[in-house]
Amino acid sequence: MIGVFDSGLGGLSVLAALIDTLPRADFSYYADTAHVPYGNKSEEQIQRRVLAIGEHLAERGCSLLVVACNTATAAAVQALRAAHPGVPVVGVEPGIKPAAQETQSGRIAVLATEATAKSQRLKHLIRDHAGRIEVFVEPCPGWATHVEMLQLDDPALAADVRTRVEPLLDQGVDRIVLGCTHYSFLAPLLRKIVGSRAQLVDVADAVARQTRRLAGGLADGTGKLHLHASAHPERLHAALPRLHLGHLSARIA
Structure with missing residues (x-):
């Protein structure tokens, strides 16, 4: 399974590109809605959240991680890679x-x-x-x-x-x-x-291509999507049609 996370809804734009590129892969998306936004937080605060989420996704069986957040990538992608040396990590950086x-x-x-x-x-x-x-x-x-x-x-x-x-x-x-x-x-x-x-x-498509290069056998799954949030998970589900991503709902496990 491929783990994707963001401070909230923003990473859904990357998730949509990932699913378009890897339609048979299984994804677990985590929105850190209890701590959104990251943009006004210190680097140390962001690193703590990123490491905690990375551990959570690894425990759920994710063997490839996509940091679908520019702020989290800038503050913590190196720390995340150091914490999970055997797990490929794809970050999102401004184009x-x-x-x-x-x-x-x-x-x-x-x-x-x-x-x-x-x-x-x-x-x-x-x-x-x-x-x-x-x-x-x-x-x-x-x-x-x-x-x-x-x-x-x-x-x-x-x-x-x-x-x-x-x-x-x-x-x-x-x-x-x-x-x-x-x-x-x-x-x-x-x-x-x-x-x-x-x-x-926008670099979402480039991130999806890089993830496909690293996915290996993860590209051939069941096409399921798991959505999780640190607060108000129901809002994550409800946001999909509002963000013109209603087509993803059929994949939710």
Whole structure:
């Protein structure tokens, strides 16, 4: 079984890509809804949660782990790999490399949680992959919480997104990296604001391809999905149709 986890609902965007790529694999998805969001927590707090969840999924029989959270990857993926040396671990990191390769203007932006925005891992990604590309990092406090509350049509959210994104477009940014898996569910709103001025960069499909390369025999399972949450698991199930993922419900064991 493949274990996938996030602070909450955001990782469902990665889970959907994983299931599209590995339709016969068995997945266990864990939402740490008792501690969402991770974006305003310290690195030490995030590491404790990631290690606890990794242990939980390993005990459930997961032999491959996907950290479907940029913030958790930045803060704790190395610690998770050290704790489970025999288990492949796939992290999710902002798509700096593809954005830098594809930009025509030489200017890209990263929309991220507060924790990811100030992380050393993001700084290293920019250093290693952006070269002479100008990178604008925009912290977006509250966005993940809006997704968790399924407030995707909230006018206050739309206004805040516009306030943060339009200045980036005015700076000539033509690639906008979604640096939090929750933000995938804001893509329709972002596209309305961005129009043809920039393209969104989401790494969910790339994560799914990397997981497929590591899956081996795990790719041939029964196609079942197990959903778990540290608080209010019923909300996790109810969120699927609201996030246009109702087709996953038929897989739930």
